[in-house]
Amino acid sequence: MNSESTMKIRKQVPPRKKACQSCTDSKVRCGLEKPTCSRCRARGKQCRYPAGSGDVYQSSPVVSNGQISADEILSFEPSLANFSTTPTLTAFSSPVSGHASDIPRIDSQHESTQTVDTDLTFDHIDLVPMIDAEKIRDRWLQPYLLTATEQVPKLFNPFTVQFVTCVLRSYPNHLLDEKGLPPFIHPLQLNSKAMPRTIANCFSLVRMWMNRVAGSEAIVLSTVRQEMERLSREGATSDFETLCSFQVYLIYLLTAYFFPIGNASLIDDMSMITLQDFAFRVAKAGFTCKAELSQTRPTWESWIIASAKRRTLFTMYIFSNVYNSDKGLPNFLSDELGGILVPESKALWEASDRDSWTRQYNRHLSKWEDGMLQISELWRSPETGSEARRKRIGRWVQSTDEFGMMLFAVCAHIHGC
Numbered sequence: 001m002n003s004e005s006t007m008k009i010r011k012q013v014p015p016r017k018k019a020c021q022s023c024t025d026s027k028v029r030c031g032l033e034k035p036t037c038s039r040c041r042a043r044g045k046q047c048r049y050p051a052g053s054g055d056v057y058q059s060s061p062v063v064s065n066g067q068i069s070a071d072e073i074l075s076f077e078p079s080l081a082n083f084s085t086t087p088t089l090t091a092f093s094s095p096v097s098g099h100a101s102d103i104p105r106i107d108s109q110h111e112s113t114q115t116v117d118t119d120l121t122f123d124h125i126d127l128v129p130m131i132d133a134e135k136i137r138d139r140w141l142q143p144y145l146l147t148a149t150e151q152v153p154k155l156f157n158p159f160t161v162q163f164v165t166c167v168l169r170s171y172p173n174h175l176l177d178e179k180g181l182p183p184f185i186h187p188l189q190l191n192s193k194a195m196p197r198t199i200a201n202c203f204s205l206v207r208m209w210m211n212r213v214a215g216s217e218a219i220v221l222s223t224v225r226q227e228m229e230r231l232s233r234e235g236a237t238s239d240f241e242t243l244c245s246f247q248v249y250l251i252y253l254l255t256a257y258f259f260p261i262g263n264a265s266l267i268d269d270m271s272m273i274t275l276q277d278f279a280f281r282v283a284k285a286g287f288t289c290k291a292e293l294s295q296t297r298p299t300w301e302s303w304i305i306a307s308a309k310r311r312t313l314f315t316m317y318i319f320s321n322v323y324n325s326d327k328g329l330p331n332f333l334s335d336e337l338g339g340i341l342v343p344e345s346k347a348l349w350e351a352s353d354r355d356s357w358t359r360q361y362n363r364h365l366s367k368w369e370d371g372m373l374q375i376s377e378l379w380r381s382p383e384t385g386s387e388a389r390r391k392r393i394g395r396w397v398q399s400t401d402e403f404g405m406m407l408f409a410v411c412a413h414i415h416g417c
Contacts, residue, residue, distance in 0.1 A: 021048045045178070120191055122240035126302045127286035128293060135336035137280035139320070140273050153330035160413040161325050164318055165258070167406050172255040175206045183403040184311035185247055186304045186349070196241065201227055202248040206255055217261045225266055228252050232274045239285045243305060246278040247312050254319065272323060279316055282309055287340050292372065297361050300354050307349065310340055314407055338376035346401035367395065378411035385416070393417065
């Protein structure tokens with residue numbers, strides 16, 4: 001075949017670049033739906049297809065300039081009432097820090113020979129049930145039973161409350177950023193065939209709440225309240241689903257508490273009791289992998305669930321402290337949490353594939369041959385300030401992430417270090 005024939009054949013081959021510009025820039029698979037692909041539609045981005053990909057489309061964004069139109073809210077509400085749709089993973093694919101491009105993948109449009117193991121299944125999680133889980137469920141009673149407890153209330157400096165408030169207030173805003181997640185939701189919780197319905201709804205509802213337009217407040221409140229009631233009413237079928245419900249209910253309360261709509265409130269003593277009941281359901285299955293107790297390496301899936309559970313529980317307790325402080329109620333030492341492990345290193349939490357996580361966990365085991373740090377070691381005790389305790393805390397602080405540093409700061413403010 002001569003070169004002229006080869007050139008003719010090449011000219012007849014249609015261009016391979018069909019993805020929209022946003023998916024092309026992010027180096028992820030595009031659903032190719034027109035006028036708006038599923039990824040852009042879910043992320044509220046403007047979807048543009050390059051010239052030469054067929055018809056040129058320029059769609060209107062779902063969210064424009066941070067606002068959702070009233071018509072979109074009205075049309076969105078009935079679909080949430082039925083909860084019949086579940087966005088696929090491509091909508092919020094976030095393997096490490098919320099960035100969909102952090103995991104290399106084989107793509108027909110972006111050919112790559114690099115593959116990583118992120119095929120996770122959360123059907124078989126191996127955790128140790130918490131023996132005294134009821135203490136978490138009944139914690140709301142403590143401030144009202146001063147005569148029944150021998151504990152001395154914790155002293156919260158107003159500046160400590162302000163610090164914690166600033167941190168917690170930022171968590172709902174993470175859901176407005178297409179590349180962000182609150183630090184108690186592990187990004188790979190979303191790495192499944194379909195995003196859990198509870199989390200998918202949460203993304204949409206928090207954005208609807210935060211980007212509401214004037215006059216839509218009633219329907220926003222009604223829709224979020226409906227979802228919260230559904231979560232509290234329906235029982236989860238797995239430990240993974242229970243964790244997702246716990247995380248999402250906490251996000252709704254954080255959103256309603258720090259970004260209230262008028263005088264209406266979705267957060268009160270009853271909603272806090274429901275939140276602690278979610279924590280109780282999670283605690284029954286446990287917060288610690290069996291392998292962690294024996295200083296061996298657990299499965300990646302079990303560790304992800306255990307670590308996310310611990311972070312969510314710590315966040316709930318800090319939030320309940322702020323809630324009680326604002327109401328003038330005392331806070332007490334959470335001795336039921338004493339044996340729970342502190343958040344692990346940033347490298348472990350952000351590991352993007354099984355091989356890198358395994359390597360990091362092996363280093364983690366060699367670093368903590370004397371036993372992993374527990375939250376009670378950050379509380380005041382006879383060992384506080386000792387050389388041995390300071391070395392263990394220093395070893396942990398050296399590798400922990402921003403969430404761990406926040407937790408350490410709160411404990412240091414209250415107990416010293």
